[in-house]
Amino acid sequence: MVEDHGRFFAAPEADWDRLFNRDHLGEVLAVAVGDTDPVDMSQPLAQMLRPPIGRQEVWAAGVTYHRSRTARMEESEEAGGSDFYDRVYHADRPELFLKATPHRVVGHSQAMHLRRDSKWIVPEPELTLAVTATGKIFGYTVGNDLSARDIEGENPLYLPQAKTFDRCCAIGPGVLVRDEPLPDDTPIVLEISRDGGRVFGGETSLAQMKQTLENLVGYLMRENSFPHGFYLMTGTGIVPPDDFTLQQGDVVRITIEPIGTLVNTME
Numbered sequence: 001m002v003e004d005h006g007r008f009f010a011a012p013e014a015d016w017d018r019l020f021n022r023d024h025l026g027e028v029l030a031v032a033v034g035d036t037d038p039v040d041m042s043q044p045l046a047q048m049l050r051p052p053i054g055r056q057e058v059w060a061a062g063v064t065y066h067r068s069r070t071a072r073m074e075e076s077e078e079a080g081g082s083d084f085y086d087r088v089y090h091a092d093r094p095e096l097f098l099k100a101t102p103h104r105v106v107g108h109s110q111a112m113h114l115r116r117d118s119k120w121i122v123p124e125p126e127l128t129l130a131v132t133a134t135g136k137i138f139g140y141t142v143g144n145d146l147s148a149r150d151i152e153g154e155n156p157l158y159l160p161q162a163k164t165f166d167r168c169c170a171i172g173p174g175v176l177v178r179d180e181p182l183p184d185d186t187p188i189v190l191e192i193s194r195d196g197g198r199v200f201g202g203e204t205s206l207a208q209m210k211q212t213l214e215n216l217v218g219y220l221m222r223e224n225s226f227p228h229g230f231y232l233m234t235g236t237g238i239v240p241p242d243d244f245t246l247q248q249g250d251v252v253r254i255t256i257e258p259i260g261t262l263v264n265t266m267e
Helices: 016-020 025-035 066-075 082-090 149-154 156-163 213-220
Strands: 002-004 007-009 057-062 095-100 125-131 137-145 169-177 187-194 197-205 230-233 251-256 260-265
Touching (some): 025 169, 066 082, 066 149, 137 213, 137 251, 169 260, 213 230
Antiparallel strands (some): 002 007, 125 137, 125 230, 251 260
């Protein structure tokens, strides 16, 4: 489905993976919108949305914001790994890791999963890039890189277990297709609600990111192929205080305008 100025149209391609990798996708979508009638929106949009993913992998970058660097150093200090994150923050080569395969990804209004063997789990709100098989950034979405800080803090080598598990990753509500990069002052806003009340909120902007988007994509594609394209989460600049952990029933809202708001319940 394609949204244009508040109206919705059928996508010009039924195969998501082919659409994801179309050349000049913005022009293709503009033509499709001009040639078709809007879709009847008799159902609430949230009920119609599915995760915007086919066979794409979701990768992630770490320690791209100073706040993330500080948090990672603090959580791993007892394990002797705090110096690693300071080195990564100042290095040209970014920290990159596989966050989720498609079946571990949920979309807008779907539930994420809190690991049962973790007592310290936080959301990580992140601008997420949509990248073609040839390495072109063609779109942007909102991402939640759910992370078990206690598992990673115990030993940095436990990072895959802290980051990758069932329903550990959310993206959505859709993909903003545009050729121009988002401006540096683009805000990223996080709000966490519990029992109807706000328990944490924070805001940062893309201007606080140390790495460039092109550098992150370039390093990920070194000696690596992505035949269906990929998503790349670009790191977080919002970290809740150390005494905060998500609980079942919490609602996490991440807003990046002009993309929209990604909402997920924790269970």
